[in-house]
Amino acid sequence: RKEVEQDPGPFNVPEGATVAFNCTYSNSASQSFFWYRQDCRKEPKLLMSVYSSGNEDGRFTAQLNRASQYISLLIRDSKLSDSATYLCVVRGNKLVFGAGTILRVKS
Amino acid sequence: DVKVTQSSRYLVKRTGEKVFLECVQDMDHENMFWYRQDPGLGLRLIYFSYDVKMKEKGDIPEGYSVSREKKERFSLILESASTNQTSMYLCASSSDRVREQYFGPGTRLTVT
Numbered sequence: 001r002k003e004v005e006q007d008p009g010p011f012n013v014p015e016g017a018t019v020a021f022n023c024t025y026s027n028s029a030s031q032s033f034f035w036y037r038q039d040c041r042k043e044p045k046l047l048m049s050v051y052s053s054g055n056e057d058g059r060f061t062a063q064l065n066r067a068s069q070y071i072s073l074l075i076r077d078s079k080l081s082d083s084a085t086y087l088c089v090v091r092g093n094k095l096v097f098g099a100g101t102i103l104r105v106k107s
Numbered sequence: 108d109v110k111v112t113q114s115s116r117y118l119v120k121r122t123g124e125k126v127f128l129e130c131v132q133d134m135d136h137e138n139m140f141w142y143r144q145d146p147g148l149g150l151r152l153i154y155f156s157y158d159v160k161m162k163e164k165g166d167i168p169e170g171y172s173v174s175r176e177k178k179e180r181f182s183l184i185l186e187s188a189s190t191n192q193t194s195m196y197l198c199a200s201s202s203d204r205v206r207e208q209y210f211g212p213g214t215r216l217t218v219t
Binding site: 004008031032034042043044045046087091093094095097098099100 | 142147148149150152155197204205207208210211212213
């Protein structure tokens, strides 16, 4: 079983839609969680950290469910520029990256 | 802004060649990492270094070695390139082993 699992997608959504991704992790001792964004042929960049109480950054909301061992990312009012691969990252004694979920926002 | 640079964006090498991938960061970070990224597998850690001349194996170190002679520079070496090492190689640095990592633009290596 992979340490971090994501639905690879692609998620094809129209502009303005709300879309959500989940990510599950296997190590119950994991301490921190992140979402990274990777544009096509570019390097990954930190999008946001995920806190136990949930956190919001503009149109993006991240949540953590420790009991079920998953984190989620919700994107509201999708823009064309949101098209990218979203990587779930889990921290134990190192960072473990998921394989990513592809989002395509279409006009 | 943190800047991580890699020596080449694209590289084509022949089977059996020795390959050097160079990475330089300008933020005085102690920690540097080498990953490879393959479709469906995500980023897999090859090696990392937490100080000059220090290195630790990641999850897939076989066929690779590293060198860190200066704090800002971390090199990945493929002693004898093989076709299964065709991949995107990403270098990253961070101020702490488990804090945000800053990535270079990547080197797409093709071994023929």
